[in-house]
Amino acid sequence: MSKEITNDNIDKFTQDLSNHPVYNVASHAAQENGIYKASQNLQTKIDLDPTFSIEIETGKPADQKQSGRCWMFSALNTMRHPLQKKFSLKDFELSQNYTNFWDKFEKSNWFFENVIATADKDLGDRKVSFLFATPQQDGGQWDMLCGIIEKYGIVPKSVYPETANAINSSALNDTLNTLLRKDGLKLRKLVNSGKSMDEVEAVKNDMLNDVFRILATSLGLPPKKFNFEYRDDNKEYHIDKDITPKEFFDKYVGMNLEDHISTINAPTSDKPFHKVFSVEYLGNVVGGRQVRHLNLKVDEMKDLIIKQLKSGEVVWFGSNVVKDSERRAGLLDTNLYRRDQLFDTDFTMSKADMLDSGESMMDHAMVITGVDIVDGKPTKWKIENSWGEKPGFKGYFVMSDSWFDSFVYQAVINKKFLPDDLKKAYEDGKDNPIQLLPWDPMGALAFE
Numbered sequence: 235m236s237k238e239i240t241n242d243n244i245d246k247f248t249q250d251l252s253n254h255p256v257y258n259v260a261s262h263a264a265q266e267n268g269i270y271k272a273s274q275n276l277q278t279k280i281d282l283d284p285t286f287s288i289e290i291e292t293g294k295p296a297d298q299k300q301s302g303r304c305w306m307f308s309a310l311n312t313m314r315h316p317l318q319k320k321f322s323l324k325d326f327e328l329s330q331n332y333t334n335f336w337d338k339f340e341k342s343n344w345f346f347e348n349v350i351a352t353a354d355k356d357l358g359d360r361k362v363s364f365l366f367a368t369p370q371q372d373g374g375q376w377d378m379l380c381g382i383i384e385k386y387g388i389v390p391k392s393v394y395p396e397t398a399n400a401i402n403s404s405a406l407n408d409t410l411n412t413l414l415r416k417d418g419l420k421l422r423k424l425v426n427s428g429k430s431m432d433e434v435e436a437v438k439n440d441m442l443n444d445v446f447r448i449l450a451t452s453l454g455l456p457p458k459k460f461n462f463e464y465r466d467d468n469k470e471y472h473i474d475k476d477i478t479p480k481e482f483f484d485k486y487v488g489m490n491l492e493d494h495i496s497t498i499n500a501p502t503s504d505k506p507f508h509k510v511f512s513v514e515y516l517g518n519v520v521g522g523r524q525v526r527h528l529n530l531k532v533d534e535m536k537d538l539i540i541k542q543l544k545s546g547e548v549v550w551f552g553s554n555v556v557k558d559s560e561r562r563a564g565l566l567d568t569n570l571y572r573r574d575q576l577f578d579t580d581f582t583m584s585k586a587d588m589l590d591s592g593e594s595m596m597d598h599a600m601v602i603t604g605v606d607i608v609d610g611k612p613t614k615w616k617i618e619n620s621w622g623e624k625p626g627f628k629g630y631f632v633m634s635d636s637w638f639d640s641f642v643y644q645a646v647i648n649k650k651f652l653p654d655d656l657k658k659a660y661e662d663g664k665d666n667p668i669q670l671l672p673w674d675p676m677g678a679l680a681f682e
Contacts, residue, residue, distance in 0.1 A: 254578045264576060273576040274560075278567045282632040286616050288543050289604035293318065294325045295629030297622035299401035302372030302681030305552070305599040306330050306337070307620035309379040310388070312550050312601055312646075313487045321486065322466040327391040328487075331400040332479070333379060334372075335453045336386045338406075340518045341370035342414055342445045346438050347520050349418040353425035364672045365515065369414035372403050373679030374518065376550055376599075376646045377526065380491045381519035386456075387479030388487065393460045399452040406452050410445065417441045462486075491523075495660060497535055498527040498644050500676055502586045505529050508656065510663030513670045513677035526667050527676060528660045532639055536612060540605055541651045548603050548618070552644035552680050555598035558637060564626015566617070566641075567634040585640055595675035596643045598682035600631070611635075643676070 251257050263272035292315050298307045310328040318326050348365050355362050399406040421441075424434050462474040462482060477485070498511070505511060511527045530538075539549050558570045574581055588594035604616030615638060617631040625631070649657060670676055 286604035301403040305680040308599040329394040345369040373681030381522035508659040510667040512667040550646040552596040564631040595678040599680035
């Protein structure tokens with residue numbers, strides 16, 4: 235039987251304030267300055283000095299502006315760094331708008347195909363509601379970017395630059411999602427009215443034609459061939475004529491995407507370690523690369539990242555950047571705010587409990603470019619963000635090891651660094667991964 239809050243309850247709670255000796259000081263500080271500023275631990279700035287024992291120089295950070303393409307920027311950063319070094323191209327960038335165009339186009343088809351597949355379900359079905367809630371968006375994961383590149387290649391930013399709708403994507407997303415929901419309802423009616431799949435497919439292609447026109451108008455028409463013309467850091471002139479985006483990727487990036495796999499740290503009871511998982515309805519390219527995650531213990535993930543950094547290769551990773559972070563200072567630390575002291579209340583939750591309750595999940599992707607190891611253990615990590623040069627240390631952040639433990643969920647590792655037992659675990663599970671529900675936290679998209 236439910237019970238209401240009574241006046242006696244409130245009188246007791248009010249009287250209890252006197253049992254908290256710092257209440258008067260804490261309330262004044264919190265009301266005057268806000269919770270985070272009032273509880274900020276200044277020791278964090280000392281502990282997270284941006285000095286690292288292992289560090290990869292990566293140059294000027296990129297800037298995703300007012301868009302949710304962090305996963306795309308970060309993945310392309312991992313690819314441009316070796317290219318910059320090999321071809322002597324300082325501050326060179328790959329086109330984030332090019333992958334953005336094809337991602338949105340493929341996500342639209344992904345939505346249509348899943349709408350057709352679920353047309354027999356009621357509109358109130360949770361999975362159908364999930365599909366229509368966000369037909370497409372800016373966010374994504376590593377495997378989704380790989381699916382785009384494997385199909386469409388990549389181009390330099392100079393060939394396909396940013397547009398107003400790329401750097402501030404809200405209007406384009408709203409426009410596309412309105413159209414996709416309208417068309418999605420039409421496709422459901424066609425299927426349920428008994429139309430043949432050929433008829434439904436023809437209508438879907440007309441719908442995709444509208445999507446393509448909207449994207450080409452808003453983002454520009456992607457090139458099929460282009461001239462790659464540049465001067466390197468030694469002022470020497472180069473030109474590569476009539477090259478396709480896939481040829482450009484193979485020649486200038488040359489990364490074997492199949493060798494790079496997504497590992498996760500999800501210590502929840504439903505996800506055994508050393509098993510491979512996928513997420514229902516998570517993806518973008520129909521018939522393309524499937525999203526797959528190998529679940530590891532957090533120390534296993536750290537060891538692999540350190541091996542990769544030592545070899546000179548940076549690491550794409552996904553985390554919950556809004557938790558215990560100071561954007562302007564570029565600090566990520568579980569001790570950054572002492573709300574427990576400010577409110578005399580215990581806020582402690584395990585990583586598993588945070589995932590299970592929705593308290594935390596991945597919302598942002600960045601790149602690990604360094605680590606500080608003291609007495610054989612990592613203490614802090616150097617992070618390349620994609621928010622331009624103003625936040626943090628000229629665009630770079632410092633992450634404490636305790637923050638890694640709590641809020642890092644995904645890291646992309648080159649398979650060559652995996653020990654034999656983990657290689658076997660991945661190979662055994664990759665073709666038949668355990669399917670998670672669409673709303674599982676490991677299906678969260680990086681979009682900050």
